[in-house]
Amino acid sequence: MREFSYDVVTIGGGPAGMAAALAAREAGAKRVLILERDRELGGILQQCIHNGFGLRRFEEELTGPGYAHRYIDMVKATDIDVWLDTTVLAAEPGGVITSVSPQAGLTVVRAKSVVYAMGCRERTRGAIRTPGSRPAGVFTAGAAQRMVNMEGYLPGKEVVIVGSGDIGLIMARRMTFEGAKVKAVFEIMPYSNGLTRNIVQCLEDFGIPLYLGHSVTAIHGKDRVTGITVSEVNDKLEVIEGTAFDVACDCVLLSVGLIPENELGRAAGIAVDPITSGARVDQFRETSIPGFFAAGNVLHVHDLVDWVSEEAAIAGRSAARHARGELAPSGRERSVMAGEGLRTVVPQRLTDFEPGKMSVRFYFRAAKPMGASLLQFWADDALAFERKLRVVKPSEMIVADIPVRKIGDAATLEFRVVPAPEKVAAEDEIEEEA
């Protein structure tokens, strides 16, 4: 078995892994390696052929492969090593990474710093416990996306989509473009989890109906799916008797959420945030195991790749500093809480700030849709910072920079999203009517 040693190794060569590796190299790490299980770099972006990527990062609208290409070119212009077709089996504390590939066989890499960048996986039919038989023709939307956009197969001709996540909406348009009839999208929640832009341009443009507050109560078919039964649900998400109806189809696509593909992190014993299912990290994106960092969708599921690149650059720079012994373990550690109105916050903890650090960027997911609101930061139970949000949607990440001087030495740190006082809300209404 061959052994190698590197300063920084990223596990995953998608947008997070590439951005982390580039940032690590720029920050002075001499030997940097990207481990990628696919045949090429780029990760999931390579199958996301629609456009709309990169408005923030490159200030232009790119396709998924186009965004990936920018980063692949940047990686190629450096001496960063890339191992393709390489699956990591384990990454143990101390930085011992065991991987396997058809070309190199079983290999051990010793890394001073490791960046987890494995991305996320789709929730499946099992995850939403859909009753009924187990026929062929039921796919996750992302699996269908790969078939249609990269492999040249159409997974069905009469399609229903369950869940209104962005991949499902994008696939509604994509299947329509390829000649399939998309009959409807069914969403159990009273609101969509997709971006408004996608509801308009992927459904309304083609007259595809979106049923909110509807749940699939049966999937029919013996060998191949023949249809589904759908019912309305009440505000407790319980099926309302007498509302059931059937929809015939030969294909069901599921777009019911994403979960970090964090098995390597869990196996290594990192502390995991039960809500994000990703690592609990500090502002350097360091996990509970020193020298192990996390970024991108394996840390928390993002809606924009631009934020993934930015977050991964933080992880990469920190990994380079750790490799040089400059990121000393901090004596003091403070938890950051997602309070009222919020589901998640990243980073979940703060360690000592770098000298000269002016602000810390936090990323949040809201618990429910809200109108005009205030994002509040509470330090030791005193309101330290407040920012107006014109609208709050669980599908769109909230990003806020909190000045270090507002964080101070407080022991307890909590964020909340609360409805804006009426005066602020009223001003908004006037503005919207103008």
Place this chain on the structure above:
Amino acid sequence: MMAHMVHAIQCIGCPIGCGGEVTVKDGVVAEMTGFTCNKGLAYAAEEVVAPKRMVTTTVRVSGGGLPLLPVVSVTPVPKERIFDCLRLLRSVSVAAPVTEGTIIVSDALGLGVDFRAARDIA
């Protein structure tokens, strides 16, 4: 009496997602309500008169590592011609290698819209 139509338009410019109405008289935008920024007003005005969309799809590629090449319109396509463009692109086949940015179809259907390769295929 002038032709008078009110269109409900959902803005897609940002997460706020304003819903508004555009009144068109004799093919000209006469009044807009509900939009709260200039970007929204511009989008809504174009959306009722001449809606356009960027189009992304795939064409066949032979001799490469993958059977399909993703392509993207360089400029937006008039909405009512999207399916005509897709039909045209379905008949297109190219040979590998292809580099990102190569024009695969120029001036599709005389619309003045080019389609280019969205990635390399070795």
